[in-house]
Amino acid sequence: xxxxxxxxxxxxxxxxxxxxxxxxxxxxxxxxxxxxxxxxxxxxxxxxxxxxxxxxxxxxxxxxxxxxxxxxxxxxxxxxxxxxxxxxxx
Amino acid sequence: xxxxxxxxxxxxxxxxxxxxxxxxxxxxxxxxxxxxxxxxxxxxxxxxxxxxxxxxxxxxxxxxxxxxxxxxxxxxxxxxxxxxxxxxxxxxxxxxxxxxxxxxxxxxxxxxxxxxxxxxxxxxxxxxxxxxxxxxxxxxxxxxxxxxxx
Numbered sequence: 585x586x587x588x589x590x591x592x593x594x595x596x597x598x599x600x601x602x603x604x605x606x607x608x609x610x611x612x613x614x615x616x617x618x619x620x621x622x623x624x625x626x627x628x629x630x631x632x633x634x635x636x637x638x639x640x641x642x643x644x645x646x647x648x649x650x651x652x653x654x655x656x657x658x659x660x661x662x663x664x665x666x667x668x669x670x671x672x673x674x
Numbered sequence: 675x676x677x678x679x680x681x682x683x684x685x686x687x688x689x690x691x692x693x694x695x696x697x698x699x700x701x702x703x704x705x706x707x708x709x710x711x712x713x714x715x716x717x718x719x720x721x722x723x724x725x726x727x728x729x730x731x732x733x734x735x736x737x738x739x740x741x742x743x744x745x746x747x748x749x750x751x752x753x754x755x756x757x758x759x760x761x762x763x764x765x766x767x768x769x770x771x772x773x774x775x776x777x778x779x780x781x782x783x784x785x786x787x788x789x790x791x792x793x794x795x796x797x798x799x800x801x802x803x804x805x806x807x808x809x810x811x812x813x814x815x816x817x818x819x820x821x822x823x824x
Contacts, residue, residue, distance in 0.1 A: 602793065603698070609801065610801070613801055626822065636698075636794055636798060637810075637814045637815055
């Protein structure tokens with residue numbers, strides 16, 4: 585199974601704040617695929633997007649680019665859903 | 675789904691932590707907030723009666739109130755207790771002693787900081803995770819720096 589990736593940029597002036605983090609966790613948990621992410625701007629460690637604790641470690645602020653990775657049967661659908669979520673955050 | 679009990683010396687802190695945690699929680703998640711002791715039972719209380727004449731709460735924690743809160747939000751999947759400092763630990767331990775054995779065994783006192791732990795626990799508990807997994811997330815937040823210093 586090919587790993588899929590997508591890059592998203594945080595546009596919210598508050599960065600990736602708590603409530604958004606919760607939504608990311610909820611969406612990520614709807615998929616079987618392993619979903620991880622890294623804050624490219626900060627060269628953060630790779631974190632599991634199914635865990636709110638790990639999302640906090642991205643410490644993503646406005647303008648930061650996150651690279652999302654998904655591995656598994658529904659990887660493409662997972663990345664699509666997460667991209668839509670990130671784009672819908674004002 | 676497990677339940678959460680938030681315990682502080684100050685009622686308003688416990689309630690405030692609950693308000694914040696609920697922002698992150700599924701509507702199904704039950705969160706109880708416990709704090710303060712009845713001013714009439716508090717020795718040397720400086721609070722006494724409020725201006726409106728109603729009894730007020732003094733700063734402190736009460737094992738009976740904590741035990742009642744656990745029973746109000748009881749879940750057979752477990753109850754995670756998030757507490758502030760010092761005697762809150764003793765009162766919460768005493769509260770567990772007041773419970774029947776089969777309930778006590780399903781309660782866990784977290785080492786997490788109250789506010790941050792409650793937020794993490796609310797998200798993880800809402801996902802239906804086990805008591806141990808929820809507590810791990812709550813305790814883990816203390817290891818993550820709030821301010822990034824390169």
